[in-house]
Every structure is written in structure tokens, then in C-alpha cells.
Amino acid sequence: MEGFTPWPEEFVSRYIAEGYWSDRLLGDVLRGDPDKVALIAGDRRLTYAELDRRAERTAAGFHRLGIRRGDRVVVQLPNTPSFIVVFLALVRLGAAPVLALPAHRHSEIGYLCELSQARAYVIADRHGGFDYRELARSLNVEHVIVDGDAAEFTPLASLDADPVPHEKPDPADVGVFLLSGGTTGLPKLIPRTHRDYVYNLEASAEVCGWSADMVYLVVLPVAHNFALACPGVLGTFSVGGTVVLASSGAPDEAFGLIERERVTHCAVVPPIALLWLDAATWSGEDLSSLRLLQVGGAKLAAEPAAKIPEVLGCKLQQVFGMAEGLLNYTRLDDPPELVETTQGRPLSPADEIRIADPETGEPVPEGEVGELLTRGPYTLRGYYRAPEHNARSFTPDGFYRTGDLVRRLPSGHLVVEGRAKDQINRGGEKIAAEELEGHLLAHPAVHDAAVVGVPDPVMGERTCAFLVARGTPPTLREVKDFLRDRGVADYKWPDRIEVVDSFPRTPVGKVSKTMLAAMLGGA
Numbered sequence: 001m002e003g004f005t006p007w008p009e010e011f012v013s014r015y016i017a018e019g020y021w022s023d024r025l026l027g028d029v030l031r032g033d034p035d036k037v038a039l040i041a042g043d044r045r046l047t048y049a050e051l052d053r054r055a056e057r058t059a060a061g062f063h064r065l066g067i068r069r070g071d072r073v074v075v076q077l078p079n080t081p082s083f084i085v086v087f088l089a090l091v092r093l094g095a096a097p098v099l100a101l102p103a104h105r106h107s108e109i110g111y112l113c114e115l116s117q118a119r120a121y122v123i124a125d126r127h128g129g130f131d132y133r134e135l136a137r138s139l140n141v142e143h144v145i146v147d148g149d150a151a152e153f154t155p156l157a158s159l160d161a162d163p164v165p166h167e168k169p170d171p172a173d174v175g176v177f178l179l180s181g182g183t184t185g186l187p188k189l190i191p192r193t194h195r196d197y198v199y200n201l202e203a204s205a206e207v208c209g210w211s212a213d214m215v216y217l218v219v220l221p222v223a224h225n226f227a228l229a230c231p232g233v234l235g236t237f238s239v240g241g242t243v244v245l246a247s248s249g250a251p252d253e254a255f256g257l258i259e260r261e262r263v264t265h266c267a268v269v270p271p272i273a274l275l276w277l278d279a280a281t282w283s284g285e286d287l288s289s290l291r292l293l294q295v296g297g298a299k300l301a302a303e304p305a306a307k308i309p310e311v312l313g314c315k316l317q318q319v320f321g322m323a324e325g326l327l328n329y330t331r332l333d334d335p336p337e338l339v340e341t342t343q344g345r346p347l348s349p350a351d352e353i354r355i356a357d358p359e360t361g362e363p364v365p366e367g368e369v370g371e372l373l374t375r376g377p378y379t380l381r382g383y384y385r386a387p388e389h390n391a392r393s394f395t396p397d398g399f400y401r402t403g404d405l406v407r408r409l410p411s412g413h414l415v416v417e418g419r420a421k422d423q424i425n426r427g428g429e430k431i432a433a434e435e436l437e438g439h440l441l442a443h444p445a446v447h448d449a450a451v452v453g454v455p456d457p458v459m460g461e462r463t464c465a466f467l468v469a470r471g472t473p474p475t476l477r478e479v480k481d482f483l484r485d486r487g488v489a490d491y492k493w494p495d496r497i498e499v500v501d502s503f504p505r506t507p508v509g510k511v512s513k514t515m516l517a518a519m520l521g522g523a
């Protein structure tokens, strides 16, 4: 595929010879007993046989539309069975889903459709008070497929046909595109091949102790790597367990589902973990079925980490991962000290880790803080169609520069100490400062903009936009309305604005975000 950077041949043969890569495909992950319940959403329950049949019939429906191996399809669906069915249908055809989040709007979706040259865009009619058909009307894609009331578009329900013979993907093909949190002006697409993503989910399922008797609750967006394949929904299917879909991590919904469906496993971001710790002390629901809570996406502090087992009555696992690949997990048999104070160690024996000085690129002495660089059997070698960005994001020998500052313990566990990338991590949701600054600069009353993260006890960080005004400065409300009108996802809107006369500069004349953050007095 043009625009995709493959692994060099020596790595391909090594990963195959050493058993990391197999011929298994993403469409073949449904491994439960046919009569067992695979998926629960509200009152709907689908067995493995039913889910498989729906995926097969929907694949045939996409095929009849003309979707083929090698095509791209932007998928923007909330946590519903349709997401799972569409995902499986597309990967079986070898058409790669481009996984957008429900929060994305015109600014993000328009760009993704363009960059991926998507043949189709799959949406819900309405969700969370937003009409996705409106968004679709402003795009230029061949097929818009709607789950629900399709208006002038193609109903998802009509993609239902008797299975037809069709070309199968190759394990080396790109199976799915994930979205990068991004650091630059535009979001990036991460190509994940069938064999690297199958390894990602199967190896994760093994390390995390996934088993057929488990019930996995999804509270994060299922389109996010963590909930999808770390080990997530796909990992659960691969061991024959049951998946329960929730629309959010709100305790009144999630706790009810845990009690009703006897949920055993769940993945959350730190703000949800904090909410659950609080809610568990007053809620009446029975959470005793819970065996493991995975927490990741942003750093979990040691104090709440230590409380999770006693308050929620389950084991904690910290997960430090990225859509680009590398996953770190604390292990189920790690001593509490490591589980509470580290973000885990690499999933695979084939994960290569370097910790380097972000300025010089030289390795730092063992145990010291540096930028994490990595290479391995499920870490990308290049973003899709982004040659200039790739030249900066990868070393000449193929290591991905994560932009995360870490230190490594003798046990191999990593502790995340900060970030060298211009990104805000707002409770696990990533905001590329440069992207938001670009939008702010388009405001007529904004002369210059610089976005920084402000420490926050619940979200980890919130977003503060420093503005140099042109005339009367805009209010926070006006800035948010402006970003809404531009079609920018709401999680990227600033929580706060600060108007200044000019920005502090570094000795070389760059805007000093360190000094800007310090101006907020750490408040």
C-alpha cells in the first residue's frame, strides 16, 4: 500500500521465525462457542454464531456496494453492536476501517476522509445530541452508511446479503487505521497490519490473563486502542469471553452493568478510576464479580492506585500504551509496590527500548529520565502518508520517538515522568497543542496563541490557551463557540484562557511553554 512504511525484510523474517507474527487475520478473532453470548448491549444479546453471521452478511453488503480489499472506510460509531459488526465485516473484506472517535467533528473527519481517500463513511444517525448526517452532508465521500434513520443515505441495515466468495486480506496488509494523539497541526493515521495487531491483542490477552469465563465491560470509546485490543474487546473474543458495552464510565451506568452481568474485567482512564473509588463508598451495587481493573491512557497517581484493590475489591493493572504500538503492563503477579508506582513493562520480549536524552539523542545512564524510543513487532515504522513528519518521529534505524519521558527500574518496569512532546493529556484524551493553536489563530481577535496543560487533580491536566489579542480579547465562551463552529471536537476546547501582552521566549526565541505554565503558579 502506497504511503505505508513496512518493516525491513530482516525484521519480517525474524518476527515470523520467532513466532510473533502468524497468518491469523483480524476477521478471525471470534473464537467462542457458537451458542455462547459474545456481546451484550442493553437488552440485546448476540451469541458468537449470531455475531459471526451478522459480520459475514454485512461484509457481503459492503462487497455489493463495491468495497474491496485495500479500500479505506472511515467508521465513526459509538459503543454499539453495529461498531463491532462493521469492524469485523470490513476487516474480513480486507477494507481497512479508519477508527474515528464519536467526539470528532468536521475538522477531524473531513481531514481523515481526505487523507485516507475513504470510499465510505459509517455513522450513527444521532448520538450524544449530535446529528452525524449533518456532518456527512458537508463531506465528499462516495457512500455514507447510517446506523438508524438514514435520511437520503444508505441504511446500515440494508448492507445485508448472502455471503459471497471474496478476496481475503494478506496478514501483511494494513488491517485497521488508528488515530494518533498527535503533536503537530494535523492528526496522524497509524497503519496496523493484520499480523501486528493480532499479535498485539493475543499477546496482551495472554499477559493479562484473559480467559473464556470472563466478562469484559467497555466504558471507553471502543474505537480507542485500549478498549479495542489491549486486550479489550478483540482480546475477549479471541479467548471466547463475553463483552458488555456501556456508553460511558459513569458509575450509575457502569456499576449497574457490573452487578447485572457479573462483569470481571474493565479498562478505564484515571479520572474514571477516581470517580469509581468515590462512588463505591456510597453506591449499593454489588461489584464483587470484578477481578481486574486496567488503568491507563494517562498517569495514575500512587495513592489512588493503592486504594483500588481494597475499595473496589479487584486487582489493579497499570497500562502505559499508545496507538502507535508499544504496550507496557504491570503483571498480575507483580508485587503491589510495582503495580502502584510504575506504568508496567513492555508486553513483548521483542520490544526494543531506548531511553535517550531528548536534546542529543544519546542514551541516558541506566535509571535516569530520558525520552522513550521503541521498535518492535507491533510498533509502526511510519505514519500513513506523512513523510516529513516521519523523518522527525523515527530514528534512522526505525525507532519511534514516543515523546514520553520515562525512567527504567532494574526490573524493566517504566515510570512515566513527563513529556517531551507538545501535547496535552486531558484525562487520557490527547490534544495536540499545535493543532489547537492553529484553530485559535484563525479567530479574528486572536493575534497569537500558545496552549499549555495545567495540572488538575482529577483530569491530570486541563487545557489553558494563552492568547495575545487583536483588539478586544474574546471570552472563553466565544472561543468555545468559535471552535464548535469550526467543527473541532469538544474535548480539544480550552478549559481556560489567559490574555497576555506577549509570550515569554526561550533564548533562541521560541515561545517558552515552561514559563507560560509557571505564570499560572501551578494552580
Ligand code: OOB
Pocket: 179, 180, 181, 225, 226, 230, 295, 296, 297, 298, 299, 300, 318, 319, 320, 321, 322, 323, 324, 327, 343, 402, 404, 416, 419, 425, 428, 430
Ligand atoms: C493510549 O494511547 P494513545 O495513543 O491515546 O496515547 C498514547 C500516549 C502515550 O504516549 C503517553 O503519553 C500517554 O498516552 N499514556 C500514559 C499512560 N498511558 C498512555 N501516560 C502515563 N501513564 C500511562 N499509563 O493512551 C493507550 C493505548 C493503549 C493502551 C492504553 C493506553
